[in-house]
Amino acid sequence: ETTINRIAAGEVVERPASVVKELVENSVDAGARRIEIVTAGGGKTLIRVADDGAGMERGDLLLAVERHCTSKLTEDDLLDIRTLGFRGEALPSIGSVAELQVETRNAAEPHGWSLTVSVGRKSELRPAGLSGGTRVEVRNLFFATPARLKFLKSDRAETAAITDMVKRLALAAPHVRFTLAGADRKTLDFPAEPENGDGRVRIAQVMGEDFVENAIPIDAEREGVRLTGFIGLGTYQKANSLSQFLFVNGRSVRDKMLLGAVRAGYTDVMASDRYPAVVLFIDIDPHQVDVNVHPTKADVRFRDSGLLRGLLVGALRAAHVAAGH
Numbered sequence: 663e664t665t666i667n668r669i670a671a672g673e674v675v676e677r678p679a680s681v682v683k684e685l686v687e688n689s690v691d692a693g694a695r696r697i698e699i700v701t702a703g704g705g706k707t708l709i710r711v712a713d714d715g716a717g718m719e720r721g722d723l724l725l726a727v728e729r730h731c732t733s734k735l736t737e738d739d740l741l742d743i744r745t746l747g748f749r750g751e752a753l754p755s756i757g758s759v760a761e762l763q764v765e766t767r768n769a770a771e772p773h774g775w776s777l778t779v780s781v782g783r784k785s786e787l788r789p790a791g792l793s794g795g796t797r798v799e800v801r802n803l804f805f806a807t808p809a810r811l812k813f814l815k816s817d818r819a820e821t822a823a824i825t826d827m828v829k830r831l832a833l834a835a836p837h838v839r840f841t842l843a844g845a846d847r848k849t850l851d852f853p854a855e856p857e858n859g860d861g862r863v864r865i866a867q868v869m870g871e872d873f874v875e876n877a878i879p880i881d882a883e884r885e886g887v888r889l890t891g892f893i894g895l896g897t898y899q900k901a902n903s904l905s906q907f908l909f910v911n912g913r914s915v916r917d918k919m920l921l922g923a924v925r926a927g928y929t930d931v932m933a934s935d936r937y938p939a940v941v942l943f944i945d946i947d948p949h950q951v952d953v954n955v956h957p958t959k960a961d962v963r964f965r966d967s968g969l970l971r972g973l974l975v976g977a978l979r980a981a982h983v984a985a986g987h
């Protein structure tokens with residue numbers, strides 16, 4: 663079991679930022695309105711994610727650290743994935759390569775429960791004194807696999823990767839308040855977008871006021887695929903995928919085809935090697951897209967990628983024309 667989990671861990675847990683991603687997505691899936699993230703040592707020594715979501719009942723906590731136990735999927739649901747997680751791999755994988763502690767409290771329980779897993783070894787359940795939600799702590803990532811640890815970048819670079827990841831996650835969940843703190847970083851605090859907001863509040867928090875001030879809203883649709891977001895025409899810079907935020911059904915993606923379409927949408931018009939920052943959300947029938955390509959789910963496969971490409975290129979060109987370029 664431990665060996666299998668460690669192999670799976672290599673797929674799911676590449677680096678501290680991927681741990682942050684998995685834990686935050688679990689919090690979002692649990693209906694959290696507030697997510698607090700703390701890291702130390704580039705996430706290598708500590709990652710803590712606390713939420714005010716539904717929490718887990720006693721039995722669910724035991725199952726949560728078992729491989730392929732997910733509460734989010736049934737057999738015929740495989741194509742219809744609306745939650746962010748669905749593999750049931752994250753917690754067991756993390757538990758196999760770190761010291762994992764999960765404390766949780768579900769309203770159906772008289773008190774909370776806590777469980778630890780240290781390099782695959784599970785503790786007994788213990789009562790925990792938290793009033794609600796879930797608190798996951800990951801300490802000493804890869805401490806039992808020095809080869810993997812050596813493969814990580816400097817604390818500074820891993821800290822930056824975590825910041826980028828939290829920005830992506832925060833853009834995808836604007837109605838959730840996010841904080842990211844730690845002794846070695848500037849605290850980020852993104853208060854929740856108002857319930858009737860259009861996304862601009864969160865985008866301004868993450869991308870800066872300048873971006874939103876000079877941005878052109880995008881809103882296009884083709885054959886049931888909707889594209890919304892902003893293209894920041896005031897923020898041209900050298901090609902940099904860190905300023906290209908793309909989401910498919912609320913999931914951050916770094917898909918090559920989509921990034922290529924974004925580029926094609928303005929290089930033709932601008933004849934320049936500088937690129938605007940973009941924040942684009944694609945909403946598509948889940949049956950038209952496969953997010954199951956890779957466990958970290960950054961790649962996607964569309965049934966009709968030509969349609970997607972056409973939609974993006976067309977909308978970005980139109981935005982430039984509208985802006986008088």
Ligand code: ADP
Pocket residue numbers: 684688689692713715716717718722725726727731732733734746747748749750751752753754796
């Ligand atoms: P997945 O998200 O693919 O289901 P995970 O390993 O990430 O798999 O989590 C396993 C299970 O643990 C989830 O299905 C969920 O039931 C539970 N869980 C994990 N994190 C939380 C959380 N923050 N709040 C509530 N339940 C959680």
Ligand code: MG
Pocket residue numbers: 684687688746747748750752
């Ligand atoms: Mg998950």
